[in-house]
Amino acid sequence: MSNSSLQTKPPMLELQDLSVSFDRQRQLAVDRVNLSIQEGLTLGLVGSSGAGKSSIARAIMRLHDADSGKILFRGEDILRMDPREMKAVRQRIQLVFQDPLASLSPRRSVGQTLLEPLQHFALGDTLSRQEKIRHTLHTVGLDHDVLRRYPHQFSAGQQQRIAIARALVTDPDLLIADEAVASLDVSIQAQILELILDLQKDLGIALLFISHDLAVIRQIADEVAIMYRGQLLEQSSADAFFSGPAHPYSRALLTFASSAEPPRLPDGNWNLEQARSAMEVNASCVFAHKCAEKMPVCEQLEPRSHRIQYRDERAMEPHCVKCHLYDEATGNEN
Numbered sequence: 001m002s003n004s005s006l007q008t009k010p011p012m013l014e015l016q017d018l019s020v021s022f023d024r025q026r027q028l029a030v031d032r033v034n035l036s037i038q039e040g041l042t043l044g045l046v047g048s049s050g051a052g053k054s055s056i057a058r059a060i061m062r063l064h065d066a067d068s069g070k071i072l073f074r075g076e077d078i079l080r081m082d083p084r085e086m087k088a089v090r091q092r093i094q095l096v097f098q099d100p101l102a103s104l105s106p107r108r109s110v111g112q113t114l115l116e117p118l119q120h121f122a123l124g125d126t127l128s129r130q131e132k133i134r135h136t137l138h139t140v141g142l143d144h145d146v147l148r149r150y151p152h153q154f155s156a157g158q159q160q161r162i163a164i165a166r167a168l169v170t171d172p173d174l175l176i177a178d179e180a181v182a183s184l185d186v187s188i189q190a191q192i193l194e195l196i197l198d199l200q201k202d203l204g205i206a207l208l209f210i211s212h213d214l215a216v217i218r219q220i221a222d223e224v225a226i227m228y229r230g231q232l233l234e235q236s237s238a239d240a241f242f243s244g245p246a247h248p249y250s251r252a253l254l255t256f257a258s259s260a261e262p263p264r265l266p267d268g269n270w271n272l273e274q275a276r277s278a279m280e281v282n283a284s285c286v287f288a289h290k291c292a293e294k295m296p297v298c299e300q301l302e303p304r305s306h307r308i309q310y311r312d313e314r315a316m317e318p319h320c321v322k323c324h325l326y327d328e329a330t331g332n333e334n
């Protein structure tokens with residue numbers, strides 16, 4: 001995609017070898033992930049349930065401890081920030097969850113819901129806060145007469161607009177939307193996607209859009225990153241990805257998305273992903289047990305991440321893929 005700039009500007013947010021484990025058994029939710037998000041662009045983070053997408057979101061917000069690695073926000077490592085520094089970052093990075101009703105306090109009116117972050121971050125005075133709340137509601141398509149009403153009095157789509165307004169009221173630089181449209185009806189989903197696209201264009205914020213749905217990602221993303229069992233398998237511009245996915249898992253996902261029938265892959269239900277234990281790491285390719293293009297080396301050695309070198313108009317497009325098929329990559333692989 002022409003506006004992809006993975007390689008040309010310093011990223012707003014950069015994950016470096018980030019690992020996150022679930023529990024005391026050290027089940028890896030996120031396994032040495034390197035990922036970057038550019039100012040003002042949308043990165044679509046794709047994978048099925050258990051791939052580690054939400055764990056990345058929670059680690060960025062420090063809602064879950066990371067085991068190792070770095071999370072750089074404008075060059076500063078979030079994981080090493082003290083509480084005062086982290087509070088400042090939380091104002092700049094906001095999160096929108098999948099279930100809007102569960103994410104909103106039933107005891108707070110809409111006005112109180114939007115006032116709380118302004119008070120928490122000590123933004124503005126009494127008068128300017130009320131003006132900010134009205135303006136933000138207008139931005140998400142709600143009238144100020146909703147101020148005294150409570151979350152349960154709204155439809156799911158309106159509840160998600162309120163949740164988005166709460167996220168926007170602090171003027172964030174980065175919005176993380178974690179399956180933010182997954183629980184909505186298709187027609188409402190389209191409206192909320194359109195709202196998010198308009199907001200991003202108007203406000204110039206960056207977006208980490210987490211979804212299991214490639215059709216949704218195709219509508220919204222400038223760049224795409226594919227996760228499987230905690231590992232990042234592919235990252236590229238959305239145009240390069242949708243015109244030629246490089247990783248066998250990505251190809252399977254796209255085939256699945258465009259077909260009524262799931263593709264016949266080895267080993268049954270490929271869509272159910274299990275977390276890997278630390279013991280499994282480095283032993284093989286994470287997708288080897290289900291890959292139709294598996295080679296002997298795939299079960300002996302973990303692949304490294306390759307940058308595909310195109311010889312056509314995509315030459316400037318960064319496209320990284322973690323697969324042994326590209327060990328000797330020299331030109332257009334797809």
Ligand code: SF4
Nearest residue numbers: 285288291298323324
């Ligand atoms: S490394 Fe091997 S098993 Fe893994 S995705 Fe590539 S070809 Fe398939």
